[in-house]
Amino acid sequence: MSISLFPVGLRACLLLASFLGGVCAAAALPDTALQPDLVEQGRLIYVEGRLASGAALQATRNSGAALSGRDAACTNCHRASGMGSVEGQARVPPISQRYLFGQADDLVMANVDGRRGKTLNRGLSGYTEATLGHLLQDGISPAGRQVSDVMPHFTLQPSELQALRSYLQQLSSEYSPGVGKDVIRFATVITPEVSEARRSVFKSMLQSALASKNSSTAPRKRHMAAAASFATQTERHWDVQVWELSGSADTWGAQLNAHYAATPVFALLSGLSDSNWAPVDAFCRSQALPCWFPSVALATAGDAQYGLYFSRGVALEADVLASYLADAAPVRQMVQVVSADNAAARAAATELRQAWLPKGHALQDVALSADPAQALVSLRKALQATHAGDAVALWLSPAQWPLLEMLTPPQGVQFYASSTLGQDAAWSTVPAAWQPVLHGIYPYQLPQERAANLAYLHAWLKLRNIPLVDEVLQSELFFSLNLMTDTLQDMLDNLYRDYLMERTEDMLGKRESAKAWQESRDRQTLGRLGRVAVKSESLSGTAVPDALNAEGAQRRAFGVGISEGTTIYPHLTLGPGQRYASRGAYIVRLAPGPAHTLEAISDWIVP
Ligand code: HEC
Incomplete structure (x- = not known):
């Protein structure tokens, strides 16, 4: 599917050449x-x-x-x-x-x-x-x-x-592939196991964002761009292909190559996967193609040369759990319950095993098949075999969470579940019997503390009548699209993939602070949500004046309440060569009571 809306007509260059007294030659x-x-x-x-x-x-x-x-x-x-x-x-x-x-x-x-x-x-x-x-x-x-x-x-x-x-x-003498005179092409990739609900909200957000993006850069709406982007003609029409993969993972590389041969793109813009993203990351590496902040359970098995990710996903969760348990009361034995057909779950189990065994601790894996009846039998047996003092890591796919309802947790055993795999919404459905023993590894800002970070997203969704299906996914996609808009605007006409990566490494943390600061101010001055929503339409520019940096730092130093980020994550930042923008997680539990409120029982652990 290709979402292609308005062809951009007149070039700003023609309009502005005389005004600037410059010549608008193409490169x-x-x-x-x-x-x-x-x-x-x-x-x-x-x-x-x-x-x-x-x-x-x-x-x-x-x-x-x-x-x-x-x-x-x-x-x-x-x-x-x-x-x-x-x-x-x-x-x-x-x-x-x-x-x-x-x-x-x-x-x-x-x-x-x-x-x-x-x-x-x-x-x-x-x-x-x-x-x-x-x-x-x-x-x-x-x-x-x-x-x-x-x-x-x-x-x-x-x-x-x-x-x-x-x-x-x-060096950088030509635009990177995917960049035309008037158009810049992207693709987004969705792996086959993603549920219809998530797939569909992802696509409607994407489509809606593109419609406003492309109409705001249409000829008569160009007032929002800076003079420099006028002159250098950086306002291009965006074309985003949605590449939906099918079949087994070993065929994805060929599918991606075929798509790419038909339509070369400048970058993969966001993306969606609950299981195996490694073949997509490998494709990005082979094409030197930026793989731009997708929503994935597991970033990659490799070194993510051209990938920029929110976090290491379940691999990070495994390391956080190992590091938390190393400092907690001694664990008799670690049991890992692993969704056998989910590559991310298997990778998490491998990561935890590597972190756990060298410490001389006992560890045992239980594989759950995709068939719910069989999975229930294996899970019941595994629980019966546990003893007081054991810890159980649950690397379950979303479809496997309801199994808990059919079982009673054993006495004295602590459970730790992945949030990334199970998806955030699963926390609101945990059965009462499980609430006291079930902990989460939680790589996000706590729900009650992230309202400020997400005010813009919520306003944006409301304005467009898009439902809130999955706050994590929707926040990640919203960020990914906005960051691309801002970064491209900053790059002016220098549309090279390496520069996109470098620019993001350099600016992400500063942009986050500046934006969070700006958004806090907007909330104070604009007040009502409706007006914030209107402002959210015209967000652009990431220039971070020094004064603003200083003021933000000062306010933080004095502990004045100011949100640090604009996403589901507490704070995102990168440096040269860094590929994961958030690098920690909390261990959480459900507070007693029917409200299903998550509370942290650890600090933000950065393993
Ligand atoms: C340690 C950092 C560093 C390294 C390494 C470095 N540069 Fe530079 N380069 C700079 C800085 C800073 C400036 C700007 C200096 C100024 O404008 O006063 C600069 C300026 C330049 C300029 C433009 C000067 C002008 O204004 O006309 C050229 C050309 C250049 N560097 C080439 C190179 C080449 C080629 C190499 C490698 C052989 C290199 N640089 C290595 C930091 C570096």
């Missing part, structure tokens, strides 16, 4: 008759800090400090995309092809430092191999400026300089 791309071996030698220098001779790249600072090898590599500061970064107080400028070697009339712009609002980096025109060598050796730019000492000095041989120049000449 003028050089025909790169670059020698592949030179580009590769350049890559070694830029990315790995190694010379063709095999020796380490050497650099020095005016202070005399020396850097060598990977520490000296350009990518540390200018990043893989070449789009620069912020290093402490220093702004590292973009040095990709368009910025170093672009045409004088190529209106390139980047907003590297989101903290300072819209101060734009422009092209550094005038670089040649010789002036690049001069800059690297002496720190003097082609314009004759002595650059900051944060930029180290490098002495390169002519052939090394030539290689580096060749590499820079092709």
Whole structure:
């Protein structure tokens, strides 16, 4: 299914070219008759800090400090995309092809430092191999400026300089696949086991968000975009393909490749899976395709090179449980009840086993089949075999939670259930007999404490008559879509996948603080929900003024009530190379009484 709504007509460029006095040329791309071996030698220098001779790249600072090898590599500061970064107080400028070697009339712009609002980096025109060598050796730019000492000095041989120049000449010289002049294409992936209720609310939210997104960037509605995004034509029509997988997991890779061959996309935007996401993550890695904050039970089995995830899902839960129990009263034996046909449940059991056994503790696994009658028999037997002092980890799929109702918990045994697998709503259906012994591993903000974080989501849903089916899923999707909107807007016309990843690593935590702060203020000043909802329509921009950062920090320091996040998670943040934005969980239990209120019995545990 493809959701494609309004074709964007007139280009803002035409409207604004005279106003800005600039020229709106499309990216003028050089025909790169670059020698592949030179580009590769350049890559070694830029990315790995190694010379063709095999020796380490050497650099020095005016202070005399020396850097060598990977520490000296350009990518540390200018990043893989070449789009620069912020290093402490220093702004590292973009040095990709368009910025170093672009045409004088190529209106390139980047907003590297989101903290300072819209101060734009422009092209550094005038670089040649010789002036690049001069800059690297002496720190003097082609314009004759002595650059900051944060930029180290490098002495390169002519052939090394030539290689580096060749590499820079092709670096981020073209948009990544999926980006067209007027359109940017995404896909979202849903794995087969996802229930119809979750699938359907996911799709209606997506469709509704896209409809407003694409109508707000239609020609006459463009007032919401910043002047810079007008000029650089960054407001594109969004097209989102929904790739619904079918059959067994070993065929998903081929299904994804076929979809991708038919429609290359810039990124996977959100996604939905209750079981096995590893094949999707592997697909993203193979295509160097960002896999953008999907709602999944288990992120990946691997290193998530191109995946950005809310958390490690059930693997995180397993580690939190192990770390909680290590400090709690001694456990006689650990029993794991595992939904056998759910890959995420199996992965959680493996993770807990790895964390548990080295401590010399006994552990036993019980597999539950997908057939409810058989599962009931196995679960009953497992419970009968437990003794007082045992702990039971429940890695159950949502369909298996009702089994508890048919059984009585044994005396003196503590139970710990996954929240991610069972889904948050399961907590409101726990049978009375189980309430005193059933604990949860809870990687979210507690329900009664997250109302402020989620006010915008609730208002947004209400305005559109979309039901609240699954707060976790809906909060995650809402965040994923909003973050993509904001991040793309910040990237201006520099639509490279590496830059998308880098930008998010750098800005996520700052954006969360700024947005949470802004939303708290809106709630105070706008008051009523209806007005918040209207404001939620026009959310955009992630510029984080320094003053605002400082004020937020100050308010936190004085303990003034301010929400830290905008999602179901207490706070999301990333750093270079980090792939999981939330890294802890609570152990919770149901407070006595009919209200099914969850209360934390541990601190936020970060294993
Ligand atoms: C430790 C961080 C760091 C590393 C490593 C680094 N740079 Fe830089 N670079 C900077 C900073 C900061 C600036 C901005 C300096 C200024 O504008 O005063 C800069 C500026 C530049 C500029 C633009 C200067 C101008 O204004 O015209 C170029 C070109 C450049 N670097 C190339 C490189 C290359 C090529 C490498 C690797 C061989 C590299 N840099 C490694 C931090 C770094």
